[in-house]
Amino acid sequence: MKTLQSIKARTGEAFGAPLPASTEAQVDAAAEAAAATFGDWSASAGSVRAALLRGLASALEADREALVPLADEETALGPVRLNGELDRTAFQLRRFADMAERGDAFKFTDDPAVAGGPPVGHPAMVRVRVPLGPVAMFSASNFPFAFSVLGGDTASALAAGCPVVIKAHSGHLHLSNRVFGLIQQVLKAQGLPAGLIGMIQGGGSDVGVRLVQHPAIAAGAFTGSTRGGAALQAVANARPRPIPFYGELGSVNPVVALPGILAARGAELAATLAGSISLGCGQFCTSPGVIVLLKDAASDAFVTQLQSALAAQMPHAMLTPAMRIAFDAGVAHMIKAGVTTLLHEDGSAEAPRPFLAEVSAREFIAKTALHDEVFGPASLIVRAEHVAQALDVLRAVGGSLTVSLWGVETESAEARQLVRHATQIAGRVLFAGVPTGVAVTAAQQHGGPWPSSTQPMTTSVGDAAMDRFLRPVALQDAPAWLLHRQGQAC
Amino acid sequence: MKTLQSIKARTGEAFGAPLPASTEAQVDAAAEAAAATFGDWSASAGSVRAALLRGLASALEADREALVPLADEETALGPVRLNGELDRTAFQLRRFADMAERGDAFKFTDDPAVAGGPPVGHPAMVRVRVPLGPVAMFSASNFPFAFSVLGGDTASALAAGCPVVIKAHSGHLHLSNRVFGLIQQVLKAQGLPAGLIGMIQGGGSDVGVRLVQHPAIAAGAFTGSTRGGAALQAVANARPRPIPFYGELGSVNPVVALPGILAARGAELAATLAGSISLGCGQFCTSPGVIVLLKDAASDAFVTQLQSALAAQMPHAMLTPAMRIAFDAGVAHMIKAGVTTLLHEDGSAEAPRPFLAEVSAREFIAKTALHDEVFGPASLIVRAEHVAQALDVLRAVGGSLTVSLWGVETESAEARQLVRHATQIAGRVLFAGVPTGVAVTAAQQHGGPWPSSTQPMTTSVGDAAMDRFLRPVALQDAPAWLLHRQGQAC
Numbered sequence: 015m016k017t018l019q020s021i022k023a024r025t026g027e028a029f030g031a032p033l034p035a036s037t038e039a040q041v042d043a044a045a046e047a048a049a050a051t052f053g054d055w056s057a058s059a060g061s062v063r064a065a066l067l068r069g070l071a072s073a074l075e076a077d078r079e080a081l082v083p084l085a086d087e088e089t090a091l092g093p094v095r096l097n098g099e100l101d102r103t104a105f106q107l108r109r110f111a112d113m114a115e116r117g118d119a120f121k122f123t124d125d126p127a128v129a130g131g132p133p134v135g136h137p138a139m140v141r142v143r144v145p146l147g148p149v150a151m152f153s154a155s156n157f158p159f160a161f162s163v164l165g166g167d168t169a170s171a172l173a174a175g176c177p178v179v180i181k182a183h184s185g186h187l188h189l190s191n192r193v194f195g196l197i198q199q200v201l202k203a204q205g206l207p208a209g210l211i212g213m214i215q216g217g218g219s220d221v222g223v224r225l226v227q228h229p230a231i232a233a234g235a236f237t238g239s240t241r242g243g244a245a246l247q248a249v250a251n252a253r254p255r256p257i258p259f260y261g262e263l264g265s266v267n268p269v270v271a272l273p274g275i276l277a278a279r280g281a282e283l284a285a286t287l288a289g290s291i292s293l294g295c296g297q298f299c300t301s302p303g304v305i306v307l308l309k310d311a312a313s314d315a316f317v318t319q320l321q322s323a324l325a326a327q328m329p330h331a332m333l334t335p336a337m338r339i340a341f342d343a344g345v346a347h348m349i350k351a352g353v354t355t356l357l358h359e360d361g362s363a364e365a366p367r368p369f370l371a372e373v374s375a376r377e378f379i380a381k382t383a384l385h386d387e388v389f390g391p392a393s394l395i396v397r398a399e400h401v402a403q404a405l406d407v408l409r410a411v412g413g414s415l416t417v418s419l420w421g422v423e424t425e426s427a428e429a430r431q432l433v434r435h436a437t438q439i440a441g442r443v444l445f446a447g448v449p450t451g452v453a454v455t456a457a458q459q460h461g462g463p464w465p466s467s468t469q470p471m472t473t474s475v476g477d478a479a480m481d482r483f484l485r486p487v488a489l490q491d492a493p494a495w496l497l498h499r500q501g502q503a504c
Numbered sequence: 505m506k507t508l509q510s511i512k513a514r515t516g517e518a519f520g521a522p523l524p525a526s527t528e529a530q531v532d533a534a535a536e537a538a539a540a541t542f543g544d545w546s547a548s549a550g551s552v553r554a555a556l557l558r559g560l561a562s563a564l565e566a567d568r569e570a571l572v573p574l575a576d577e578e579t580a581l582g583p584v585r586l587n588g589e590l591d592r593t594a595f596q597l598r599r600f601a602d603m604a605e606r607g608d609a610f611k612f613t614d615d616p617a618v619a620g621g622p623p624v625g626h627p628a629m630v631r632v633r634v635p636l637g638p639v640a641m642f643s644a645s646n647f648p649f650a651f652s653v654l655g656g657d658t659a660s661a662l663a664a665g666c667p668v669v670i671k672a673h674s675g676h677l678h679l680s681n682r683v684f685g686l687i688q689q690v691l692k693a694q695g696l697p698a699g700l701i702g703m704i705q706g707g708g709s710d711v712g713v714r715l716v717q718h719p720a721i722a723a724g725a726f727t728g729s730t731r732g733g734a735a736l737q738a739v740a741n742a743r744p745r746p747i748p749f750y751g752e753l754g755s756v757n758p759v760v761a762l763p764g765i766l767a768a769r770g771a772e773l774a775a776t777l778a779g780s781i782s783l784g785c786g787q788f789c790t791s792p793g794v795i796v797l798l799k800d801a802a803s804d805a806f807v808t809q810l811q812s813a814l815a816a817q818m819p820h821a822m823l824t825p826a827m828r829i830a831f832d833a834g835v836a837h838m839i840k841a842g843v844t845t846l847l848h849e850d851g852s853a854e855a856p857r858p859f860l861a862e863v864s865a866r867e868f869i870a871k872t873a874l875h876d877e878v879f880g881p882a883s884l885i886v887r888a889e890h891v892a893q894a895l896d897v898l899r900a901v902g903g904s905l906t907v908s909l910w911g912v913e914t915e916s917a918e919a920r921q922l923v924r925h926a927t928q929i930a931g932r933v934l935f936a937g938v939p940t941g942v943a944v945t946a947a948q949q950h951g952g953p954w955p956s957s958t959q960p961m962t963t964s965v966g967d968a969a970m971d972r973f974l975r976p977v978a979l980q981d982a983p984a985w986l987l988h989r990q991g992q993a994c
């Protein structure tokens with residue numbers, strides 16, 4: 015029997031007893047159990063879905079005193095952050111509960127018959143949406159609550175009427191198991207089948223691949239590395255019947271800061287940016303990895319300010335030993351590519367020190383090795399000759415969850431160009447503040463062109479996340495009994 | 505220089521002079537010319553887009569006397585059908601013009617700031633949509649107007665703010681060239697750049713592959729065979745930066761007919777169904793390829809009625825010699841798989857005779873060779889022991905553009921099961937009439953699970969077709985000048 019060993023993130027020591035990895039039979043059983051619940055769950059009322067999501071939120075909150083220390087031991091993210099993340103996760107569950115109760119999943123377009131021949135005349139059409147089926151949900155390491163077992167993917171899939179099979183992240187196994195225990199209690203208390211939310215665990219890619227390949231699985235949702243997500247997407251595409259795979263992958267999140275705002279508020283912005291770069295030890299998908307500056311005195315001063323502010327940051331241990339190793343490798347990769355190092359101190363075996371380097375826009379654009387995300391507290395200053403070259407830098411980045419534009423408060427041709435280029439490569443464009451921190455709200459878009467996500471038209475955060483699991487269907491000349499059921503699943 | 509030869513569909517003779525295939529340099533030039541127009545077109549007003557689309561519709565109508573005979577020579581679809589299709593194409597262009605003018609592409613979600621810390625508090629967010637960029641559009645053979653040069657993909661992409669590079673279908677080269685000439689006149693008359701709508705042509709897959717691989721191309725739209733679409737989708741996925749690829753592929757379009765309605769209206773339904781199976785020589789993506797019947801006297805009578813009605817049909821020549829050959833191969837494939845032949849007469853070298861066969865549900869489910877679409881006037885009756893087995897047949901089909909359910913006017917557990925299973929595999933579920941004929945309207949959904957489309961959440965017909973080319977972007981703390989521009993591209 016394969017086993018999995020949890021690790022204390024702060025020390026690298028073993029944490030708790032080894033846990034069994036899921037067998038192939040267990041993976042299949044979880045997918046099949048989810049499929050067995052699909053008919054009833056897809057036909058469930060919004061109030062039933064809302065009650066489950068609210069029950070799960072309350073269960074998380076009620077067990078906070080146990081969950082947060084467990085999460086802290088396995089991730090080193092600290093109790094302040096983890097308590098906040100638990101709040102956010104409960105908030106998110108309740109937000110999707112409200113949407114389910116309001117009937118957002120059951121909204122439809124009524125398109126009455128028009129008499130006469132085509133193209134003007136047409137039969138009566140009603141456009142509804144139907145849940146896809148069981149969703150394979152891959153937890154992320156860096157948000158052990160909000161993008162894990164009961165995170166946004168699970169919440170939005172359940173709200174849409176889809177069962178979920180969770181692949182637990184091996185970076186927080188005991189936390190995942192404890193949350194899964196809560197889930198089972200809530201399902202039982204509400205008279206819902208245990209298979210509606212299943213969980214599997216494994217160390218390598220084998221159990222996840224088997225899950226995505228299972229014929230009963232109708233969609234995948236993933237948050238994690240570009241390599242891991244691309245591999246699973248390829249598996250989803252290679253199925254006899256390919257399925258949608260929603261992967262939220264790597265992102266360098268460029269920040270473009272113009273001289274005017276840096277001259278006025280450089281020190282303050284440097285402090286804010288340094289905090290964002292090192293927040294959570296840089297282990298955010300929205301961590302700002304590229305800072306685009308022009309070549310002028312205000313930008314020069316800002317580089318010095320940022321360097322000092324970043325040197326004062328004390329990043330905590332990384333989530334896993336593998337990530338710590340990958341961070342050093344990523345930094346070495348950048349140095350090898352010829353960047354000028356500005357800040358590069360030795361860290362501990364668990365916690366790295368922030369890394370800052372600089373390169374010309376010309377070199378950045380030419381060296382694709384510099385376009386990859388380095389997961390951790392590293393950032394690269396890219397110096398452009400002028401705004402037109404900054405646009406080329408954005409074009410070279412290609413796809414990103416966010417772009418931040420600092421200093422375009424006034425309309426100008428350059429400001430319009432920056433906005434146009436930023437919106438062309440990113441899912442979210444910020445005009446103030448830093449990209450870390452993703453609001454769970456109606457207008458959020460967390461997903462952009464490749465490599466930031468595999469399905470750039472969709473979001474994994476915010477109200478539209480539910481749309482990923484609802485497929486449109488046109489009902490033509492539907493009988494009266496069926497139309498009476500609209501506003502409710504069939 | 506490679507050349508392409510158009511063929512008279514009715515006789516197989518050469519039609520007109522050979523035409524040059526696009527060179528690699530010409531493919532690249534078309535993509536680059538489209539990219540050069542993207543900035544301005546993505547920022548164009550709805551009224552400008554509407555004027556172009558209406559100008560194109562009028563140009564098609566004004567040239568009808570030349571276009572229809574040309575199309576008829578190359579496709580054998582006949583003037584009645586082709587005039588109707590031209591009307592539909594103009595209607596569709598004007599419908600997207602109206603949407604562009606109404607500002608549908610510029611609608612946004614305003615999400616004002618909420619004071620306080622997260623998760624409740626959040627910055628001001630505005631969710632807009634931005635055009636993807638130049639679209640590679642692959643014409644279909646079977647709709648030389650409506651799914652070709654100025655078809656729904658081109659119309660919806662232009663309305664969304666995307667330039668288009670058309671890959672002309674080699675089945676109607678002269679028609680494509682003539683329509684492209686009209687486009688160039690309209691662009692010139694409206695002072696728009698020639699590169700906004702480009703066109704390339706080629707006989708094999710080489711020019712299409714090069715187009716999809718071009719870095720300037722931001723999305724693909726395709727209507728055609730499963731094999732061709734899957735190959736191009738693989739190319740889109742294998743790019744250094746994968747792009748969305750909207751392929752509308754093969755579909756068997758099951759019709760489930762229950763005994764009650766067949767007892768009451770069998771003869772009439774058989775005549776309607778026979779017309780649908782042989783309409784356009786069965787060359788419709790919505791042609792009913794599988795007829796699911798139960799084992800009872802009314803169904804037996806219906807089989808005889810359908811057989812007679814189908815024997816009386818006189819399908820015209822197929823679109824191309826290759827399709828004629830593929831039809832015979834598909835029929836032979838079915839026979840080899842062990843179906844019982846009910847109607848199988850020799851056709852001419854150009855026009856096939858309708859083919860009808862029967863198989864048990866058990867055999868159909870077991871033999872995946874029978875689940876593939878046979879493009880042309882062929883249909884397979886699948887006899888199920890009971891409704892539960894009919895559900896298994898739908899599950900075996902897996903993904904289809906349409907399912908038709910005849911005889912579920914009254915609510916029952918079986919009716920609900922049929923609806924649930926039909927909506928799970930199809931993009932459109934009909935409760936009367938036949939699946940051929942796809943209304944261009946608000947609630948239409950022309951796209952379903954694999955293999956019927958590569959992106960089952962999207963439609964290639966109807967108002968939502970435009971959504972394929974608009975990507976959501978959240979603007980966080982956007983400055984006032986930018987918000988004033990909302991309702992219009994930046």
